Amino acid sequence: MVLPGKEPVVAQVASIAVECGDCGRNRWWRPDQLKRFGVTGNTPLSALSGRIVCSACRAEGLPGATIAIQAAFIDDRQRLRSEARMLNDREVSVEGSRRA
Numbered sequence: 001m002v003l004p005g006k007e008p009v010v011a012q013v014a015s016i017a018v019e020c021g022d023c024g025r026n027r028w029w030r031p032d033q034l035k036r037f038g039v040t041g042n043t044p045l046s047a048l049s050g051r052i053v054c055s056a057c058r059a060e061g062l063p064g065a066t067i068a069i070q071a072a073f074i075d076d077r078q079r080l081r082s083e084a085r086m087l088n089d090r091e092v093s094v095e096g097s098r099r100a
């Protein structure tokens with residue numbers, strides 16, 4: 001739920017989708033998985049794209065900072081959980097074909 005005039009923070013979301021504009025990788029994170037980026041429950045969602053970098057791009061020497069954030073709010077958890085599962089399945093197949 002996003003209240004007008006109040007910026008949503010990480011504590012309000014169930015999961016966060018991070019899509020890399022450079023390599024196209026897309027995956028869902030739980031907020032507690034973002035602690036290593038310095039993200040806490042009080043971090044505004046608008047600040048996430050400045051903190052998170054694409055580890056796959058960094059590993060290849062690219063900036064990996066062209067990040068798009070999509071948040072699944074806790075209130076919508078049921079609906080968005082199924083979307084997250086679908087995205088994860090797709091990610092697995094993409095990475096598998098890259099490795100092959």
Ligand SMILES: [Zn+2]
Binds near residue numbers: 024
């Ligand atoms: Zn990337």
